Amino acid sequence: MRNGRTGLARDVAAGGRLVDTLNVSSKLKVAVLIAGILTAHVFVCAQQQDPAWRPAIQTAARIAPQARIVVVRISDGHQVASRHLEEAARTLAAPGSTLKPIVLYQMLTAGMWSADQRVPCSGDLEIGGRRLACSHPSARPFNAQEALAWSCNTYFAQAARAVVPSKLPQMLQTPGLLAQTGLTSGEATAEFRAPRTTEEAQLTVLGVDGIRVTPLELAAAYRWLARELEANAGSVAARTVRGGLAKTATFGIAKGATALGASVMGKTGTAEGADSPQTHGWFVGLTPALTPEFVVVVYLPVGHGADAAAVAGEVLAHAPVERK
Template sequence: MRFLLVAAFGITSCAGLGECSLQGPEVYPKQVATTGTQTHSETTSVSTNILQDHLRVNKASGVLLDWKTGRLLASVGEQHAATPGSLLKPLVLSYALRRGIVSANTTVYCRRTLHVANRSLPCTHPTDQPMLDAQGALAFSCNTWFASVARRMSAQDLEEVFQQTHLRHSSAQFNDADTRILTALGLEHVSVSPLQIGTAYRALLLHESHTSAVWSGLRDSVVYGMANNARVPGIEVLGKTGTASNAGTWWTHGWFVGAISDRFVLVIYLPHGDGGAAAALAGAVLREFLSEGVR
């Protein structure tokens, strides 16, 4: 019994738009199933109250979608659009793997210093693992690895990523390599609302094998990677963090996307934040959902 969780949280900044908070690996015991069922109206009422309790103080927005049908179960706050940051990485990776642009075994040496179009985008993952494959790069949200993928993609490839995911983007000239990289990293030329990114992630995970590099990378992100703050003992959570700034602003906002499949999709957005704080908020929301039997 699983569901998909997507959350965003806000704090003032995150150096180099990297993600935050790493802890050691955790081995999860067998999935714990909840007992009893809730009606659609009961799920809507309970989940809305939980979201309001957690989001009210930070003026955040959130939506809850049914995993199987995509039905909107709850909505709190306004639907603001913002740059997604690293939330785009699983979508880019899935496309690149399907088209043979990279394979799950493609490795890239990360020097942790990435400069694109006069922007510094350093990686913040551990220094003892400089060689990363697709699964590890997603777990650690490696900017260098995904910049290398963007360089291999054509302008049409990147355009197709947005067409297939139905995410709003500008008519940028993707023929320029720097533009492709910044777009693939979710830092420019694209903005999403919580509902849009939740819908995109639901579609992604419905079509991913549980053994794929995308699925495994999102799982490992929560087990020991950048989304580690969202871990829930006894539950396998898939997760992805994102940190970015909107054009013309100096502060960052943070996102978290996570999954426990077959149940529902949660998206939370707060306009000031980083991915690590977003993951921590998502973990708290997820634990209360489980304790209240939200299904």
């Protein structure tokens, strides 16, 4: 890589001398050519995958051939490993409950909601004619951390009532959820319909309607979340979200992610396709759990969030990261 950069620098320098001898039109052409070379060079360098992750990706290929997987380093945002990256860049799907930690963190930070607020859940929920029953065990009314750990739809539907619908677009744009990431070429961009009513805002917060994102966009959003949790570690918002993500991966809906000893906190998501009742599954994790270095996204075109968490657990069992 060092020799490649040196050679490129010589080429650019030579090109710069050549420009001086050309007319204006030719200068522009040479400038465009040089810019293209630089862009391509940077893109190739940024997308080189870490060989240490190869056994983990090979495991994923064996146990879940259709899984789209993206691993992003939190410190610099570079992709270090992937499976079906091109498909992941073009896949747009409802994010399901993976939105809950992102929205909850911002609500708590902005004072829209209290982490101590408890909401009872009967297990039944219907919004706008859509049944969104909870699958968690019956329990006393949840607070925010418990609701995140068990992914309680009833709790987050109630919390979403505190969000002014017109504020929700900015809450999703801030973590980079609605924009291309630059992790690869040919990326699709999130499809988002700004909510006009409380019911529409609830369905968006639950990640089942009004929004479709790519696995790459979710990776970027959770990288933002990881950096926020680190920068504001002592805040109620950070402690609540971190605790919820750790508990759901330990004994909650996402426990498959830690079943083989991986040190990870994260969130599952399950939602139906735009034109089909068939469900797809997500898991987005931060690993290692105590001091996250990577975001791991697993998307299954067919399945549930618990299935995606189990795939993530297999992958992380062979990954170059700290274990429990």
